[in-house]
Amino acid sequence: MSDLRSLYQEVILDHNKNPRNFRVMEDADRSLEGYNPLCGDRYVIYVRMDGDTIEDVSFTGSGCAISKASASVMSALVKKKTKEEALRLFSQFHDLVTGHGVGGNEEGLGKMAVFAGVSEFPARVKCASLAWHTLKAVLERQTTAVSTE
């Protein structure tokens, strides 16, 4: 059970149940679908930019608890951040869930830290990073849907 609790932390379960910024953004200036064909997780990420800053971000879709909570936490983290800051957060998140080099330095990670447990579940890394990959593609103005396969 302790391993499971490290994956399914209260914060994650809460974001899964009550996802933040979970809505269609009518006045989005960019949006993109991200899809994990292995488990059928499918989200659309919407952003509205103000110059280089993410003025607003939201998402819709469905998938497992890990993917949904990750999209929710991500949306809270990157709002009002610049594109560059958001991409830096993505790379921190990526290192965190793949178990690379954040050792002992979880304090700087803020809300993201609850996903540290994912690194012990390699099969779930793709779930956790789907929304982030999609956001990165949106920010880089990619137009074809993102697939994590």
Place this chain on the structure above:
Amino acid sequence: MKHPMAAAAREGLHVNKIRADFPILARTVHGKTLAYLDNAATSQKPSSVISAIETFYTTMNSNIHRGVHSLSEEATGAYEKSRDLVRRFIGAESTREIIFVRGTTEAINLVASSFVQPSVKAGDEILITGLEHHSNIVPWQLVCGRTGAVLRVVPITDEGEVLLEEFASRLTPKTKFVAVAHVSNALGTVNPIQAMVTLARERGIPVLVDGAQAVPHLPVNVRELGADFYAFSGHKMYGPTGVGVLYGREELLSTMTPYQGGGDMIKSVSFEKTVYNDLPHRFEAGTPNIGGVIGLGEAIRYLSSLDWRAVEEHEADLVAYCTTMLSAMPGVRIIGTAREKAGVVSFVVEGIHPHDIGTILDQEGIAVRTGHHCAQPVMERFGIPATVRASFAVYNTREEVDRLGKGLRKVKEVFG
């Protein structure tokens, strides 16, 4: 139904004895004894199969059909012995009708390339059903893309059944080929395959049956069934991965062009003219999976030593027991409630994604499959992205089903 090779006396199934034949069942996962309920993906292998493969590599490894030395003769003998075991196991007339391939997928692609593609033209129809595995959909889409033929699909009911009237009404003068699963891997539905084959054959339409999920669970006799082609995989029937079988009626196989060119499939090659080998070798280009074929032969020996009536009863009991247990759990919906099912129980739990369920069950040592099971059209039909699937083999027990139930209660605990 009596299995064509039912040599074993009717004495019931000694599941504990059977479990001892499968060494992997003794291992633990996350500190718990493994409960392997993912047999539709691939079954575990008995010691006899594992040691037959080891014996091949330690005592007679060599290439087949080519050397005059002793090892090659022994290996060729063992390889061809497996072919005859397969022939008897499925009741085929001749070993010329048994082609070794990589698996069901390759068997279907072989028929698509060498039989169907050359014989259809724009506007002709190929008929499949709504419960097919991707490997019995995509090869036909490729044929349609190349020829202008049209893929038609018999819809399935809310129970996950194919209705014979629906099937019959789609057999038209344009229908040039029918490809259907015997048993659905996603839902467990057993199709009324005998009636379907008869309906098609009465109209002169050749039929391929995807038997990947049928052969491990039901006695199959291709001559009684009357199918033109029957495909299955070794790894789902206690044999090794990388080997499978295409049965084809000799009359059809002998008119077909080769699938791949290379060694072993020819009689003579010159730059002017190549003479193809006889059946079945014409369809086995290159060095085959010799060790795998020998392992498959051993798996058939193993299956044939079991009392098949007892196997069917045992597996039906597990499906029924699991279905009853899940039906009593609040929020659980079983996907696929056909009257006749084999080996598979697919389900979803309200508000909890199958992937999360799979991870939590794994922590309890329980292996189930979660996802779309390579049958995305089935998922779409039921309006869900994925299911949890428990699938059974001869060595599974009611206790393991109980553990699944306990695991699901833990899932609900975690998700509050």
